[in-house]
Amino acid sequence: MREKDAWLVFADEAGQSLRPPRATTWSPRGLTPTVRVNAGSGRISLAGAVCCRPGERTRLIYRILVHHPGRRTEKKGFREPELAALLDAAYQQLGRRDIVLVWDNSTQHTDAAMRALLATRSWLTVFRLPPYCPELNPDEGVWSNLKKSLANLAAGTLDQLAALARTRLKRMQYRPGLLDGFIAETGLILTPQQA
Numbered sequence: 001m002r003e004k005d006a007w008l009v010f011a012d013e014a015g016q017s018l019r020p021p022r023a024t025t026w027s028p029r030g031l032t033p034t035v036r037v038n039a040g041s042g043r044i045s046l047a048g049a050v051c052c053r054p055g056e057r058t059r060l061i062y063r064i065l066v067h068h069p070g071r072r073t074e075k076k077g078f079r080e081p082e083l084a085a086l087l088d089a090a091y092q093q094l095g096r097r098d099i100v101l102v103w104d105n106s107t108q109h110t111d112a113a114m115r116a117l118l119a120t121r122s123w124l125t126v127f128r129l130p131p132y133c134p135e136l137n138p139d140e141g142v143w144s145n146l147k148k149s150l151a152n153l154a155a156g157t158l159d160q161l162a163a164l165a166r167t168r169l170k171r172m173q174y175r176p177g178l179l180d181g182f183i184a185e186t187g188l189i190l191t192p193q194q195a
Contacts, residue, residue: 006098009090011049012139013078016150018042018161023151041069042158044165045077049090050138050179054190058179060142061090062169066162080108084117091123098123105131141182142172
């Protein structure tokens with residue numbers, strides 16, 4: 001990575017429905033709080049990339065897709081073209097420098113269509129994480145933090161949920177220390193060690 005003067009980019013996807021994640025809260029003793037939720041169908045899909053490079057501020061680049069029930073023209077999730085567009089946006093936002101991409105072995109990351117899309121990007125080198133190792137991907141920390149921040153919030157519509165997720169992700173973008181914490185949680189060391 002250092003020899004190529006490249007960005008190290010960890011990418012992953014997540015999703016969220018209208019049913020908020022469970023969380024703990026305070027209440028008077030003996031009174032269990034209940035939150036009634038109109039958990040209709042539909043969901044938002046999220047794709048993100050935690051980008052780091054020695055000497056640079058850690059960055060978060062993300063995209064959100066909203067899938068309303070009954071709308072056949074809306075995409076239900078991120079497929080190969082949308083993931084390739086996210087990588088292209090990252091390349092542009094990171095100053096058109098080479099990217100070393102690290103992501104999991106999800107089907108849409110390994111199929112022939114994605115391999116063909118990745119082969120056309122000379123600035124991209126791809127490494128895959130071992131199966132079942134979310135603790136090695138800092139992007140998992142982003143999704144965990146996002147879902148904790150959405151807990152105990154009952155969005156009325158998918159568009160409100162997407163707006164809440166966008167606001168929370170934008171806050172994370174301006175907290176590079178938080179993003180560095182997600183990287184540190186994986187055990188990855190970015191600075192060269194003195195012998």
